[in-house]
Amino acid sequence: MDAFPYNQGELCAEAVKLGDLATAYGTPLYVYSRTRLLGNYRAYADAFGARATICYAVKANPNGAILGELAKAGAGADVVSGGEMARAHRAGVAPDKIVFAGVGKTADELRAGLALGIRQFNVESLAELRLLADIAAQMGRIAPLVLRINPDVHAPTHAKIATGKKDNKFGLPKSEWRPAIQFLLDNRHLRLRGLGMHIGSQLLTLDPFAQAYAVLRAHLVELRAVGFAIDTVDLGGGIGIVYQAGQVQPDLMALAALAQQHLGDLDLHWILEPGRSIIGDAGILLTRVISRKHNGEKDFLVVDAAMNDLLRPTLYQAYHHILPVKAMGDAAAWPLGDLVGPVCETGDYLAQDRPLPPAHSGDLLAIMGAGAYGASMASTYNSRPLVAEAMVDGARHGLIRRRQQLADLWADEMAWA
Numbered sequence: 515m516d517a518f519p520y521n522q523g524e525l526c527a528e529a530v531k532l533g534d535l536a537t538a539y540g541t542p543l544y545v546y547s548r549t550r551l552l553g554n555y556r557a558y559a560d561a562f563g564a565r566a567t568i569c570y571a572v573k574a575n576p577n578g579a580i581l582g583e584l585a586k587a588g589a590g591a592d593v594v595s596g597g598e599m600a601r602a603h604r605a606g607v608a609p610d611k612i613v614f615a616g617v618g619k620t621a622d623e624l625r626a627g628l629a630l631g632i633r634q635f636n637v638e639s640l641a642e643l644r645l646l647a648d649i650a651a652q653m654g655r656i657a658p659l660v661l662r663i664n665p666d667v668h669a670p671t672h673a674k675i676a677t678g679k680k681d682n683k684f685g686l687p688k689s690e691w692r693p694a695i696q697f698l699l700d701n702r703h704l705r706l707r708g709l710g711m712h713i714g715s716q717l718l719t720l721d722p723f724a725q726a727y728a729v730l731r732a733h734l735v736e737l738r739a740v741g742f743a744i745d746t747v748d749l750g751g752g753i754g755i756v757y758q759a760g761q762v763q764p765d766l767m768a769l770a771a772l773a774q775q776h777l778g779d780l781d782l783h784w785i786l787e788p789g790r791s792i793i794g795d796a797g798i799l800l801t802r803v804i805s806r807k808h809n810g811e812k813d814f815l816v817v818d819a820a821m822n823d824l825l826r827p828t829l830y831q832a833y834h835h836i837l838p839v840k841a842m843g844d845a846a847a848w849p850l851g852d853l854v855g856p857v858c859e860t861g862d863y864l865a866q867d868r869p870l871p872p873a874h875s876g877d878l879l880a881i882m883g884a885g886a887y888g889a890s891m892a893s894t895y896n897s898r899p900l901v902a903e904a905m906v907d908g909a910r911h912g913l914i915r916r917r918q919q920l921a922d923l924w925a926d927e928m929a930w931a
């Protein structure tokens with residue numbers, strides 16, 4: 515299903531005109547398609563079946579309504595902070611479907627995870643193993659965990675979001691593998707459930723997964739040989755989405771078949787941690803044109819959304835497709851320009867040197883593929899309130915986050931006394 519179709523020349527979210535949403539809730543506005551969100555989740559659930567738990571990566575978009583809809587559909591959560599863990603739990607994700615990943619969990623976060631009774635900690639170093647063991651002993655608990663290994667595979671993506679090479683900060687260092695196994699054998703407050711990995715994000719080919727699964731397999735077999743009663747393998751997230759013409763999203767059935775081929779006979783429960791491929795193409799950022807500007811050689815379209823609302827273009831040189839809400843003819847005839855926001859930085863752009871709709875002040879534009887790592891990476895830089903978020907389901911719509919008020923900007927500040 516096309517979540518954002520043109521109907522009679524006007525771009526819609528499902529059956530709702532984006533123009534109506536702009537009128538009701540103002541701009542800039544994040545808009546999510548509930549049908550697409552749940553469809554994306556179901557595609558994973560169907561491909562992987564009962565042998566897997568799909569733990570949505572909360573970092574992609576932590577809105578409570580999104581988490582709540584996914585939880586109702588049966589999803590678990592992959593969290594990387596005490597804040598994400600609390601959000602997931604509050605939104606209805608069962609603790610035994612929460613996995614806690616991340617390279618720097620604090621003692622307080624480990625304690626909170628143990629108290630909540632989460633499914634597993636994804637541990638990334640010997641130091642973390644020791645800390646977790648101490649805390650579990652203090653609390654009289656047994657901490658369930660998987661070790662996140664670093665399979666050292668090349669995953670072609672932007673350097674800032676590749677995680678699976680040995681010189682990234684992620685995963686258990688090779689030199690700590692044996693000491694970690696010995697520590698686990700000796701410690702009765704830790705229960706090793708298996709292994710995990712995550713090799714990078716926005717991956718559009720399955721090849722790196724195949725290589726990483728093979729590495730995982732060898733390590734899992736070794737653990738069984740040593741005598742660990744393992745039951746879990748965490749395959750991470752990282753499946754990419756189509757941001758741009760010519761890209762093709764990997765087939766989830768093929769991914770599941772690959773996992774089956776490499777790991778199927780081990781009879782383990784699989785965890786997946788997809789974020790972007792659940793919410794990315796289910797969301798857009800709706801923005802209104804403030805003005806057109808011509809400076810030197812260049813044309814600029816100045817809109818009311820900016821880098822603080824959607825950081826990806828300037829941080830990762832990421833491409834997001836731009837569509838006019840009122841159809842504006844053939845894109846091939848559009849003039850080249852930059853789509854920029856009002857923030858006082860040259861890096862404040864949403865698109866650069868691209869054919870842009872011949873729009874004028876007051877026109878609405880949609881920045882596509884903004885559901886993941888959009889709202890979740892937003893800031894109030896330049897004292898711009900966080901934007902509102904709306905959800906659409908068929909012809910129904912509603913806010914799932916109100917627009918911040920100016921007073922929210924300084925609500926936590928204190929006068930110097």
Ligand code: LLP
Pocket residue numbers: 571574592615616675677712714715716750751752753787788789790791826830886887
């Ligand atoms: N699991 C772990 C351990 C991760 O580090 C990540 C993402 C995921 C799962 C989810 O990956 P996904 O399925 O969403 O690719 N801000 C960047 C992406 C950072 C991804 C960080 N880790 C962006 O906007 O492209």
